[in-house]
Amino acid sequence: MVSIGPARYTGPSSDFYADAWVESQGTNHSHVRVAVRNYVGPAGSTGSYFNNWGQHWAGFDNYGVVVNHSANPFMPGGYPQGAKRWEDVGYIDFHHDANGYHPNVTLRMHVEYGGINQEFTATLSFARIPKAPAATINGAVSEPTPTSLKYQFSGNGDGGSGIIRWEAQWSTTSDFSSGNGPVTTSSGTTVFTGLVPGTTHYFRSRGVNAVGNGPWGAFANGLTLPSVPPGLTITASPSGQAATLTFTPPGGVTGVTPYLWERRLQGTTTPVDSGSTPTTIAEVSGLTPGLVYEWRGSAMIGVYQSPWTGWIALQQPKPNTAPGDYFDGSSLDLIDVDYGWTGTVNNSVSQGVAPAPAAWENNLNSGAAVMMRATAGLFGTYAARVIFSADTTTFNQHFGQSFVNYAEVTENAKYFGSIHVKTSRSQHMAAMFVWMDNAGTVIGTTTGTPVVVGPGVWTRLMVNNPAPAGAHRAIIRATDVTGTGWSVWHGGDTIDLDGAMISLNEEFPYFDGDTPDTETYVYEWSGEPNASESTRTPVGQVTAGSFSGPATPGTRSLVDPDCAVVPAPPRPPSIPSDCIEDIGVWRRYYVQIPSVNVSDWLSVVLTLEVITGAVAARQVRIRVYPNPFDYPVENVDTTEWCAEQIISYMPAFSVLTLDGVTQRTWANVNDTGPQSADHLLYGTGGQPPTWPILSCGISYLVSLEVPVDAPEGNVSANAFVTTRT
DSSP, X not given: OEEEEEEOOSSSOOEEEEEEEEEEEOSSEEEEEEEEEEEOOSTTBOGGGGTTEEEEEEEETTTEEEEEEOOOOOOTTOBOTTOEEEEXXXXXXXXXXXXXXXXXXXXXXXXXXXXXXXXXXXXXXXXXXXXXXXOOEEEEEEOOOXXXXXXXXXXXXXXXXXXXXEEEEEESSTTOOSBOOOEEESSSEEEXXXXXXXXXXXXXXXXXXXSOBOOOOOOEEEEOOOSSOOEEEEEEOTTSSEEEEEEEOGGGXXXXXXXXXXXEETTOSSOSEXXXXXXXXXXXXXXXXTOEXXXXXXXXXXXXXXXXXXXXXXXXXXXXXXXXXXXXTTSOOOXXXXXXXXXXXXXXXXXEEOOXXXXXXXXXXXXXXXXXXXXXXXXXXEEEEEEEEEOOOSSOOEEEEOTTSOEEOOTTOEEEEEEEEEESSXXXXXXXXXXXOTTOOEEEEEEOOOEEEOBTSOEEEEEEEEOOTTOOEEXXXXXXXXXXXXXXXXXXXXXXXXXXXXXXXXXXOOOOTTSOOOSSEEEEESSSTTSSXXXXXXXXXXXXXXXEEESSOOSOOOOOTTSOOOOOOOOOOOOOOTTSOOOSSEEEEEEEEOGGGSOSSSOEEEEEEEEEOSSOEEEEEEEEEEETTOOXXXXXXXXXXXXXXXXXXXXXXXXXXXXXXXXXXEEEETTSOEEEOGGGEEOGGGOOOOOOEEOTTOEEEEEEEEETTSOTTSEEEEEEXXXXX
């Protein structure tokens, strides 16, 4: 209870008081009483003593006036000392907030007496009304095992009444429709046991005090570990002196640190060796060839250890333990073994050697490996197989084409390379261009995007890049690349290689000269089979209206039954020229002739000016393609050309005019005047040239092609059209 006063004034002595106090509290409010009192001074005081006092009132700021009195009470004969003269009483309820709190309030009294105004204040405070505890604050779910999880939470206040107990519960569903009921805990940490392995569990908590149960807090969740061992495979090295252990996480979980393994001899019960690895690969050496070992593995996930796998038995290879089939140095070679004498025929040791693949090699910067020819290649009978005999210590080991098996390239032209690999274990690998100058000196490399190559599966590695300045030769190789999924090669690891390919300007599906021909393409070796460049030539098509058929007619099938067939006249003699070379890859330029320059009903002949720069040009091929739908250059079918001319040679700084009107060829070399150059122009395959006729009011496209090794931009052309009437 708080009081205002006593208030004393100048003049007759008297006491005025205002009192306020909390009489009772409910569940949400406090009931406050306010009293204003006047007490008489000395005994025998008379009523006239008060005749000159006026008003008084008391109340709370922001809550209105509670008591107001302005009467002049009077009692003849006076009052005894300390007797109560009068008392005015008022009441008000103060509502507390949801947490049971109410701020302090100010009680104010005002007295007017004898022309004097006085005001007095005091503060009224409230005790908190107890509530149920607030919702708890969730923490972490940790320390998983297959059947237990640790759940941590913290309280968020006791609601104004001491916590009697904390409660927590778990469920396998987020709505807590299944699981256990509330479990009493004396702290904010509970280890729940008896959970379901490999399952997500949900946890929540609440506090309890004398008022009642607090609301459940938001849930937290965690995953129990699977009660299974990790996956384990063991691969023995060909030498029998080592083995590779490959683990997979138990149940696909993460956070294994590390994997454990044990080894024992078959027929024994005590492990003879054990170890651990922080990665999924463990290399174990010091094994004895020919023995059978049993292996098992486990996984550590935090402080929890998974069950062990069963024992897995594997016999280590023991090379040369049996003589095999009889052979000597005179035995006929097999597809994968060459036999020979080490010295005098019939009088020395015989040996069988796996032949090395021609034009393939290793380029190692650590470790040791041999390359041999293996059967069952991806695209043919053989593949190149690399077998490591000593561990590498770093990345960037090269395998692929040798430096003598290069492709000729032109600087700044874009090349696409690929090579197929199959490894005995997973490895991070990429394709790589090795660029060389004319002398075969390496001037740089380009590595493609690396991928993780899975064991036992053929994978195509690819790279593309313009040839750098000074590059005239290139080879394609596979290399291991540092990064996620990479590890060193170990003794006994193998890698097979096949299908190396380099192409200009475009990435093709793999082909070589042995690829079977199709209705669309013909595949050939440009020289010696399996030791020269391969070409893919489109099969020409002829189209009339909506019909499409072969370019070369077959046996005559359409005849007039009433008339004999008139013999065809003999063709004029033609002498193919050896001057026209079979160019495999071209650098191509285009000249477009729009339809507005071609008459609908008259013939239009084409005249070309071909111009050379500072370098002489050879084997310049000109083709004319109809383009009735005005397709962009990249969408025109370049197998549908209607005319072809080939210029065998043009001197430097010359202008060669192919006059379609007179069907003559003129050359002006270094501005010395025109001279005949008919002998430099040929048709398809070295035949006499033919001259294109443009008609039907459609667009045409003229391509000017030079060998890819010709300097870029050295040859250009101008086109002119003339209408025949």
